[in-house]
Amino acid sequence: MIPTIPQPRAARIAYGAYVALFFVYLALPLTVVGVFAFNNGQFPSLPWEGFTWNWFFGDERPMIGVFHERSILRAMGTSVFVAFCVALLSVAVGLSNAFLFNRYQFRGKSLLYVVMLLPLVIPGIVLGISILVFSSTVANAAWDAAKVDIQALRPGLPLVILGQFSFIATIATLVISARLQKFDRSLEEAALNLGAGKLTAVRTITIPFLAPALIGAMVVAFLMSFENFNTTLMLVGSDAPLTIAMFDRLKEGSTPLLNAVSLLLMLGSSLLALVMILFQRRR
Known part of the structure; x- marks a missing residue:
């Protein structure tokens, strides 16, 4: 759609709905992965069993967190x-x-x-x-x-x-x-x-x-x-x-630990991209 060309109201609404659905399609899976990183359960799925930080900082099995899982940290x-x-x-x-x-x-x-x-x-x-x-x-x-x-x-x-x-x-x-x-x-x-x-x-x-x-x-x-x-x-x-280590873990069965790792990777990648954008703007 070209902004300078007048469009019927129905076309503008349809275009806006398409853009919104497109971003929902991109963001929804990532949001679900991030949300279930805080699920107080053994599986990253419904029903929601409460909020917890154990999949990040837990130090006792079975809910040992990312920062205490040596194999994940090594990977x-x-x-x-x-x-x-x-x-x-x-x-x-x-x-x-x-x-x-x-x-x-x-x-x-x-x-x-x-x-x-x-x-x-x-x-x-x-x-x-x-x-x-x-x-x-x-x-x-x-x-x-x-x-x-x-x-x-x-x-x-x-x-x-x-x-x-x-x-x-x-x-x-x-x-x-x-x-x-x-x-x-x-x-x-x-x-x-x-x-x-x-x-x-x-x-x-x-x-x-x-x-x-x-x-x-x-x-x-x-x-x-x-x-x-x-x-x-x-x-x-x-x-x-890490990608191979997560794949091996996934073959044994998915847990919110993998969601926690994925959330950290998303945050790290976003922060790195943001730093790069700010650096280029300053240049």
């Missing part, structure tokens, strides 16, 4: 470590890719750009299986040839980081490239004319201009890594990130 720490590593790698490679595709012309550039985008259209579980098969083949070949066991190519955190990085780096590249395309290169040329070296001009002029995109790309990469499940499931070892 959270693993997810934060993996997400931080993936975010750093993705932003570093994304920055290099952005300069490569925006500043240079070379044969096969279009083909290379398409190859970079391919991980975005490949299902995560297929990507995970492919990486697992390839890495296992290389590790087995190294063992057969030289009796060298390359643990980084076996299921575990290094392989999880590489697997997530394989497609999240593409997202970081697109975010940074969009900002770099708006940069006025005459500013770099002015710095060069004043005696600055090329690297100095990029470091003091271009990188500060890209700072909002770099921060945004890092936040997006962190969140995408933290919530990733399909690719991680194929590559995980004994140290399970």
